[in-house]
Amino acid sequence: MEVTTRTVSRNRCGRCRQEGHNRTRCPHDSSTATSLAVAFRQEERARDLIRVRELRARQAALNSNADHAAFRTRVYEQVTDMQRRLQELTGGAAVVPPRNVPTVREVKIQEILFDRAQEIPDGLYKELMDALVIRV
Numbered sequence: 840m841e842v843t844t845r846t847v848s849r850n851r852c853g854r855c856r857q858e859g860h861n862r863t864r865c866p867h868d869s870s871t872a873t874s875l876a877v878a879f880r881q882e883e884r885a886r887d888l889i890r891v892r893e894l895r896a897r898q899a900a901l902n903s904n905a906d907h908a909a910f911r912t913r914v915y916e917q918v919t920d921m922q923r924r925l926q927e928l929t930g931g932a933a934v935v936p937p938r939n940v941p942t943v944r945e946v947k948i949q950e951i952l953f954d955r956a957q958e959i960p961d962g963l964y965k966e967l968m969d970a971l972v973i974r975v
């Protein structure tokens with residue numbers, strides 16, 4: 840694309856590449872025209888180089904932004920995953936049956952103690968029954 844914008848300029852002399860005249864009206868002698876043309880080409884190349892560097896820098900910045908966005912997305916996914924797991928853990932704890940209801944095991948032990956109360960000293964019976972209704 841640089842090539843088209845570079846060569847289309849009509850006011851530029853084909854010999855010395857200076858503006859304001861054409862090849863037939865070029866005021867410069869052959870060696871001056873050649874050195875002017877060489878200088879012009881060098882300037883052009885320098886401008887092209889600057890442009891290429893700018894484009895590369897811009898592309899690098901875009902890539903860096905893309906990297907940043909990808910990084911943010913990954914971190915966000917990780918945080919979301921951790922939140923989900925934490926919720927599962929804490930939610931799982933809440934799913935445990937409320938502790939104001941005796942468990943099957945507690946009920947069974949209470950039945951055994953009740954049924955065989957006669958075989959157990961009074962103090963021990965009371966202590967064990969009390970221990971069974973303790974709620975953490």
Ligand SMILES: [Zn+2]
Nearest residue numbers: 852854855865
């Ligand atoms: Zn000229």
